[in-house]
Amino acid sequence: LMQLYQPLNFLGIVYMSIKQGLVDMEQMFTLLRVEQEIADKAGAIALAAHLSDGAAGEVVFDDVRFGYQSNRAILKGVSFTVPAGGKLAIVGPTGAGKSTISRLLFRFYDVTAGRILIDGQDIRDVTQDSLRAAIGVVPQDTVLFNDTIRYNIGYGRPGATEAEIQQAARQAQVHDFVMRLPEGYDTRVGERGLKLSGGEKQRVAIARTILKDPRILILDEATSALDTRTEQEIQSALRAVANRRTTLVIAHRLSTVVDADEIIVLQDGQIAERGRHADLLAEGGLYARMWALQAAEQDQREPQPIPAE
Ligand code: ATP
Numbered sequence: 001l002m003q004l005y006q007p008l009n010f011l012g013i014v015y016m017s018i019k020q021g022l023v024d025m026e027q028m029f030t031l032l033r034v035e036q037e038i039a040d041k042a043g044a045i046a047l048a049a050h051l052s053d054g055a056a057g058e059v060v061f062d063d064v065r066f067g068y069q070s071n072r073a074i075l076k077g078v079s080f081t082v083p084a085g086g087k088l089a090i091v092g093p094t095g096a097g098k099s100t101i102s103r104l105l106f107r108f109y110d111v112t113a114g115r116i117l118i119d120g121q122d123i124r125d126v127t128q129d130s131l132r133a134a135i136g137v138v139p140q141d142t143v144l145f146n147d148t149i150r151y152n153i154g155y156g157r158p159g160a161t162e163a164e165i166q167q168a169a170r171q172a173q174v175h176d177f178v179m180r181l182p183e184g185y186d187t188r189v190g191e192r193g194l195k196l197s198g199g200e201k202q203r204v205a206i207a208r209t210i211l212k213d214p215r216i217l218i219l220d221e222a223t224s225a226l227d228t229r230t231e232q233e234i235q236s237a238l239r240a241v242a243n244r245r246t247t248l249v250i251a252h253r254l255s256t257v258v259d260a261d262e263i264i265v266l267q268d269g270q271i272a273e274r275g276r277h278a279d280l281l282a283e284g285g286l287y288a289r290m291w292a293l294q295a296a297e298q299d300q301r302e303p304q305p306i307p308a309e
Pocket of ligand 1: 068069074092093094095096097098099100101
Protein backbone atom coordinates (compact mmCIF):
# COMPACT_ATOMS: atom_id res chain seq x y z
CA LEU A 1 0.00 0.00 0.00
CA MET A 2 2.86 2.39 0.80
CA GLN A 3 4.12 1.95 -2.75
CA LEU A 4 0.78 3.10 -4.05
CA TYR A 5 0.53 5.88 -1.55
CA GLN A 6 3.87 7.55 -2.32
CA PRO A 7 3.02 8.50 -5.92
CA LEU A 8 -0.39 9.70 -4.79
CA ASN A 9 1.25 11.87 -2.19
CA PHE A 10 3.58 13.18 -4.88
CA LEU A 11 0.69 13.94 -7.22
CA GLY A 12 -1.11 15.66 -4.38
CA ILE A 13 1.79 18.03 -3.91
CA VAL A 14 2.02 18.64 -7.64
CA TYR A 15 -1.70 19.31 -7.83
CA MET A 16 -1.56 21.67 -4.87
CA SER A 17 1.33 23.50 -6.43
CA ILE A 18 -0.44 23.90 -9.75
CA LYS A 19 -3.55 25.07 -7.98
CA GLN A 20 -1.57 27.74 -6.21
CA GLY A 21 -0.41 29.17 -9.46
CA LEU A 22 3.07 27.68 -9.51
CA VAL A 23 4.16 30.04 -6.80
CA ASP A 24 6.69 27.71 -5.30
CA MET A 25 8.68 27.39 -8.43
CA GLU A 26 11.78 26.00 -6.88
CA GLN A 27 9.92 23.14 -5.29
CA MET A 28 7.86 22.53 -8.39
CA PHE A 29 10.96 22.25 -10.45
CA THR A 30 12.54 19.67 -8.20
CA LEU A 31 9.33 17.72 -7.91
CA LEU A 32 8.39 17.61 -11.51
CA ARG A 33 11.71 17.55 -13.28
CA VAL A 34 9.56 18.90 -16.05
CA GLU A 35 10.31 18.48 -19.67
CA GLN A 36 12.78 21.29 -19.89
CA GLU A 37 12.48 23.82 -22.65
CA ILE A 38 15.80 25.15 -21.52
CA ALA A 39 18.85 22.98 -22.01
CA ASP A 40 22.41 23.39 -20.78
CA LYS A 41 24.74 24.67 -23.43
CA ALA A 42 27.47 22.27 -24.58
CA GLY A 43 30.40 22.96 -22.28
CA ALA A 44 28.30 24.88 -19.74
CA ILE A 45 30.29 25.53 -16.59
CA ALA A 46 29.22 25.73 -12.97
CA LEU A 47 28.46 29.03 -11.30
CA ALA A 48 30.06 29.26 -7.84
CA ALA A 49 26.99 28.64 -5.75
CA HIS A 50 27.26 29.57 -2.13
CA LEU A 51 28.15 32.53 -0.01
CA SER A 52 30.53 30.25 1.80
CA ASP A 53 32.42 29.81 -1.49
CA GLY A 54 33.23 33.50 -1.32
CA ALA A 55 30.92 34.16 -4.27
CA ALA A 56 29.72 37.73 -4.65
CA GLY A 57 26.31 37.62 -6.34
CA GLU A 58 25.96 40.73 -8.49
CA VAL A 59 22.86 40.51 -10.70
CA VAL A 60 22.58 42.47 -13.94
CA PHE A 61 19.60 42.69 -16.28
CA ASP A 62 20.86 44.27 -19.47
CA ASP A 63 18.08 45.50 -21.76
CA VAL A 64 16.06 42.33 -21.19
CA ARG A 65 13.17 41.68 -23.54
CA PHE A 66 10.84 38.76 -23.23
CA GLY A 67 7.40 37.44 -24.14
CA TYR A 68 5.77 34.09 -23.33
CA GLN A 69 4.37 34.18 -26.84
CA SER A 70 6.18 35.81 -29.72
CA ASN A 71 3.28 38.14 -30.47
CA ARG A 72 3.04 39.63 -26.99
CA ALA A 73 5.97 41.37 -25.32
CA ILE A 74 5.92 41.20 -21.52
CA LEU A 75 9.29 42.80 -20.70
CA LYS A 76 10.21 45.57 -23.10
CA GLY A 77 13.80 46.44 -22.31
CA VAL A 78 14.44 46.16 -18.58
CA SER A 79 17.86 47.10 -17.20
CA PHE A 80 19.07 47.16 -13.62
CA THR A 81 22.08 46.20 -11.53
CA VAL A 82 21.82 44.77 -8.04
CA PRO A 83 25.29 44.97 -6.48
CA ALA A 84 26.46 41.94 -4.49
CA GLY A 85 24.61 41.99 -1.18
CA GLY A 86 22.29 44.79 -2.35
CA LYS A 87 18.53 44.90 -2.31
CA LEU A 88 16.26 45.69 -5.25
CA ALA A 89 12.54 46.06 -4.73
CA ILE A 90 10.24 45.53 -7.69
CA VAL A 91 6.81 47.09 -7.41
CA GLY A 92 4.04 47.81 -9.87
CA PRO A 93 0.50 46.98 -10.87
CA THR A 94 -0.70 43.44 -11.37
CA GLY A 95 0.39 41.92 -14.67
CA ALA A 96 3.28 44.38 -15.06
CA GLY A 97 5.85 41.58 -15.34
CA LYS A 98 7.27 41.44 -11.80
CA SER A 99 7.18 37.66 -11.41
CA THR A 100 8.42 37.27 -14.97
CA ILE A 101 11.68 38.91 -13.86
CA SER A 102 12.17 36.25 -11.18
CA ARG A 103 11.30 33.43 -13.58
CA LEU A 104 13.90 34.70 -16.04
CA LEU A 105 16.57 34.96 -13.35
CA PHE A 106 15.81 31.36 -12.38
CA ARG A 107 16.00 30.61 -16.11
CA PHE A 108 12.65 28.98 -16.54
CA TYR A 109 12.72 30.79 -19.85
CA ASP A 110 15.44 32.41 -21.91
CA VAL A 111 15.32 36.10 -22.71
CA THR A 112 14.29 37.08 -26.22
CA ALA A 113 16.91 39.82 -26.34
CA GLY A 114 19.39 41.35 -23.94
CA ARG A 115 21.11 39.33 -21.24
CA ILE A 116 21.12 38.42 -17.57
CA LEU A 117 24.46 38.24 -15.81
CA ILE A 118 25.47 36.91 -12.41
CA ASP A 119 28.93 38.06 -11.41
CA GLY A 120 29.55 38.85 -15.03
CA GLN A 121 28.54 35.44 -16.32
CA ASP A 122 25.63 35.16 -18.76
CA ILE A 123 23.23 32.72 -17.12
CA ARG A 124 22.83 30.93 -20.47
CA ASP A 125 26.47 29.85 -20.22
CA VAL A 126 26.23 28.10 -16.84
CA THR A 127 24.65 24.81 -15.83
CA GLN A 128 21.08 25.07 -14.63
CA ASP A 129 21.83 23.01 -11.54
CA SER A 130 24.50 25.44 -10.43
CA LEU A 131 22.31 28.44 -11.26
CA ARG A 132 19.43 27.12 -9.19
CA ALA A 133 21.72 26.23 -6.32
CA ALA A 134 22.80 29.88 -6.23
CA ILE A 135 19.27 31.24 -5.97
CA GLY A 136 16.87 30.81 -3.06
CA VAL A 137 13.21 31.55 -3.53
CA VAL A 138 10.80 32.42 -0.75
CA PRO A 139 7.44 32.22 -2.51
CA GLN A 140 4.20 33.96 -1.57
CA ASP A 141 2.63 30.76 -0.51
CA THR A 142 4.82 27.82 0.37
CA VAL A 143 3.59 24.33 -0.33
CA LEU A 144 4.77 22.12 2.51
CA PHE A 145 5.53 18.43 2.15
CA ASN A 146 3.32 16.03 4.04
CA ASP A 147 6.14 15.30 6.41
CA THR A 148 7.68 16.63 9.62
CA ILE A 149 8.76 20.20 10.23
CA ARG A 150 12.32 18.92 10.43
CA TYR A 151 12.04 17.46 6.94
CA ASN A 152 10.43 20.58 5.56
CA ILE A 153 13.25 22.79 6.79
CA GLY A 154 16.05 20.26 6.20
CA TYR A 155 15.03 19.96 2.56
CA GLY A 156 16.92 23.23 2.03
CA ARG A 157 20.19 21.38 2.39
CA PRO A 158 20.21 17.59 2.22
CA GLY A 159 22.47 16.22 4.94
CA ALA A 160 22.04 19.17 7.29
CA THR A 161 22.47 18.29 10.97
CA GLU A 162 19.81 18.77 13.63
CA ALA A 163 21.80 21.68 15.07
CA GLU A 164 21.95 23.38 11.66
CA ILE A 165 18.22 22.92 11.14
CA GLN A 166 17.44 24.42 14.52
CA GLN A 167 19.86 27.29 13.98
CA ALA A 168 18.10 28.13 10.68
CA ALA A 169 14.72 27.91 12.41
CA ARG A 170 15.94 30.29 15.12
CA GLN A 171 17.08 32.84 12.56
CA ALA A 172 13.76 32.51 10.77
CA GLN A 173 11.90 33.17 14.05
CA VAL A 174 10.07 29.85 13.92
CA HIS A 175 12.05 27.79 16.46
CA ASP A 176 10.10 28.93 19.53
CA PHE A 177 6.82 28.16 17.80
CA VAL A 178 8.04 24.64 16.94
CA MET A 179 9.27 24.02 20.48
CA ARG A 180 5.82 24.80 21.85
CA LEU A 181 4.28 22.00 19.77
CA PRO A 182 3.97 18.71 21.70
CA GLU A 183 5.99 16.83 19.09
CA GLY A 184 8.40 19.67 18.28
CA TYR A 185 10.35 19.12 15.09
CA ASP A 186 8.65 15.73 14.64
CA THR A 187 5.29 17.42 14.13
CA ARG A 188 3.82 16.46 10.80
CA VAL A 189 2.58 19.34 8.69
CA GLY A 190 0.98 19.74 5.30
CA GLU A 191 -2.36 18.60 3.97
CA ARG A 192 -2.70 15.69 6.36
CA GLY A 193 -0.83 17.16 9.29
CA LEU A 194 -0.89 20.33 11.30
CA LYS A 195 -2.19 23.23 9.27
CA LEU A 196 0.19 26.12 9.65
CA SER A 197 -0.89 29.70 9.17
CA GLY A 198 0.39 31.63 6.16
CA GLY A 199 2.93 33.43 8.34
CA GLU A 200 4.20 30.20 9.93
CA LYS A 201 4.52 28.51 6.55
CA GLN A 202 6.45 31.47 5.23
CA ARG A 203 8.86 31.30 8.16
CA VAL A 204 9.41 27.58 7.50
CA ALA A 205 10.22 28.52 3.91
CA ILE A 206 12.63 31.18 5.16
CA ALA A 207 14.36 28.67 7.47
CA ARG A 208 14.70 26.30 4.52
CA THR A 209 16.28 29.05 2.45
CA ILE A 210 18.67 30.08 5.24
CA LEU A 211 19.83 26.46 5.32
CA LYS A 212 20.29 26.41 1.55
CA ASP A 213 22.59 29.43 1.92
CA PRO A 214 22.20 30.84 -1.59
CA ARG A 215 23.93 34.05 -2.52
CA ILE A 216 20.93 35.39 -4.38
CA LEU A 217 17.49 35.57 -2.92
CA ILE A 218 14.11 36.15 -4.52
CA LEU A 219 11.32 37.09 -2.16
CA ASP A 220 7.78 37.15 -3.39
CA GLU A 221 5.89 38.98 -0.70
CA ALA A 222 2.37 37.87 0.09
CA THR A 223 -0.24 40.39 -1.01
CA SER A 224 -2.67 39.52 1.75
CA ALA A 225 -2.82 41.75 4.81
CA LEU A 226 -1.05 40.41 7.90
CA ASP A 227 -1.62 41.46 11.45
CA THR A 228 1.07 43.75 12.82
CA ARG A 229 2.75 41.11 14.98
CA THR A 230 2.96 38.51 12.18
CA GLU A 231 4.25 41.16 9.84
CA GLN A 232 6.98 42.12 12.30
CA GLU A 233 8.01 38.49 12.79
CA ILE A 234 8.18 37.92 9.06
CA GLN A 235 10.10 41.12 8.46
CA SER A 236 12.65 40.14 11.05
CA ALA A 237 12.95 36.62 9.56
CA LEU A 238 13.36 38.16 6.12
CA ARG A 239 16.10 40.45 7.38
CA ALA A 240 17.96 37.39 8.65
CA VAL A 241 17.79 35.64 5.31
CA ALA A 242 18.51 38.76 3.23
CA ASN A 243 21.57 39.63 5.31
CA ARG A 244 24.68 39.64 3.07
CA ARG A 245 22.73 38.21 0.14
CA THR A 246 21.77 39.90 -3.07
CA THR A 247 18.02 40.27 -2.75
CA LEU A 248 15.29 40.87 -5.31
CA VAL A 249 11.96 41.38 -3.66
CA ILE A 250 8.60 41.59 -5.34
CA ALA A 251 7.28 43.97 -2.77
CA HIS A 252 3.80 44.79 -1.60
CA ARG A 253 4.63 46.46 1.68
CA LEU A 254 6.04 49.81 2.55
CA SER A 255 8.11 48.29 5.34
CA THR A 256 9.99 46.18 2.77
CA VAL A 257 10.80 48.89 0.26
CA VAL A 258 11.89 51.74 2.51
CA ASP A 259 15.37 50.28 3.00
CA ALA A 260 15.86 48.98 -0.57
CA ASP A 261 18.97 50.24 -2.37
CA GLU A 262 16.84 50.72 -5.46
CA ILE A 263 13.15 50.44 -6.20
CA ILE A 264 11.94 49.89 -9.72
CA VAL A 265 8.35 50.60 -10.61
CA LEU A 266 7.39 48.29 -13.40
CA GLN A 267 4.48 49.23 -15.58
CA ASP A 268 3.47 47.38 -18.70
CA GLY A 269 6.87 45.68 -19.00
CA GLN A 270 8.93 48.83 -18.64
CA ILE A 271 10.57 50.66 -15.77
CA ALA A 272 8.35 53.69 -15.26
CA GLU A 273 10.18 55.08 -12.22
CA ARG A 274 13.28 54.13 -10.27
CA GLY A 275 15.16 55.33 -7.23
CA ARG A 276 15.12 55.15 -3.47
CA HIS A 277 11.96 55.41 -1.44
CA ALA A 278 12.29 59.05 -0.39
CA ASP A 279 13.21 60.20 -3.92
CA LEU A 280 10.27 58.40 -5.47
CA LEU A 281 7.87 59.81 -2.91
CA ALA A 282 9.19 63.28 -3.66
CA GLU A 283 8.68 62.69 -7.38
CA GLY A 284 4.96 62.42 -6.71
CA GLY A 285 4.34 59.88 -9.51
CA LEU A 286 2.94 56.37 -9.70
CA TYR A 287 4.98 55.17 -6.72
CA ALA A 288 3.86 58.02 -4.50
CA ARG A 289 0.23 57.32 -5.44
CA MET A 290 0.62 53.60 -4.69
CA TRP A 291 1.89 54.21 -1.19
CA ALA A 292 -0.63 56.91 -0.43
CA LEU A 293 -3.30 54.37 -1.29
CA GLN A 294 -1.73 51.70 0.89
CA ALA A 295 -1.35 54.07 3.83
CA ALA A 296 -5.04 54.96 3.55
CA GLU A 297 -6.01 51.27 3.53
CA GLN A 298 -3.83 50.62 6.55
CA ASP A 299 -5.45 53.46 8.46
CA GLN A 300 -8.82 51.89 7.81
CA ARG A 301 -7.68 48.53 9.14
CA GLU A 302 -6.03 49.80 12.31
CA PRO A 303 -8.44 50.23 15.21
CA GLN A 304 -9.29 53.91 15.53
CA PRO A 305 -8.48 55.57 18.84
CA ILE A 306 -11.52 56.47 20.88
CA PRO A 307 -11.88 60.27 20.79
CA ALA A 308 -11.35 61.95 24.15
CA GLU A 309 -14.44 63.39 25.80
P1 ATP B 1 1.05 40.07 -10.17
O1 ATP B 1 1.37 41.25 -9.33
O2 ATP B 1 -0.40 39.96 -10.45
O3 ATP B 1 1.65 38.79 -9.69
P2 ATP B 1 3.16 40.39 -12.16
O4 ATP B 1 3.60 41.80 -12.34
O5 ATP B 1 4.02 39.51 -11.36
O6 ATP B 1 1.66 40.36 -11.64
P3 ATP B 1 3.64 38.49 -14.28
O7 ATP B 1 3.23 37.27 -13.54
O8 ATP B 1 5.08 38.71 -14.50
O9 ATP B 1 2.99 39.79 -13.63
O10 ATP B 1 2.88 38.46 -15.67
C1 ATP B 1 3.05 39.45 -16.66
C2 ATP B 1 2.16 39.12 -17.84
O11 ATP B 1 2.57 37.89 -18.42
C3 ATP B 1 0.67 38.95 -17.48
O12 ATP B 1 -0.09 39.62 -18.46
C4 ATP B 1 0.45 37.46 -17.56
O13 ATP B 1 -0.85 37.20 -18.03
C5 ATP B 1 1.48 37.00 -18.57
N1 ATP B 1 1.94 35.64 -18.27
C6 ATP B 1 2.46 35.22 -17.10
N2 ATP B 1 2.82 33.91 -17.17
C7 ATP B 1 2.49 33.50 -18.42
C8 ATP B 1 2.62 32.25 -19.12
N3 ATP B 1 3.15 31.17 -18.54
N4 ATP B 1 2.18 32.21 -20.39
C9 ATP B 1 1.65 33.30 -20.97
N5 ATP B 1 1.51 34.49 -20.38
C10 ATP B 1 1.92 34.61 -19.12
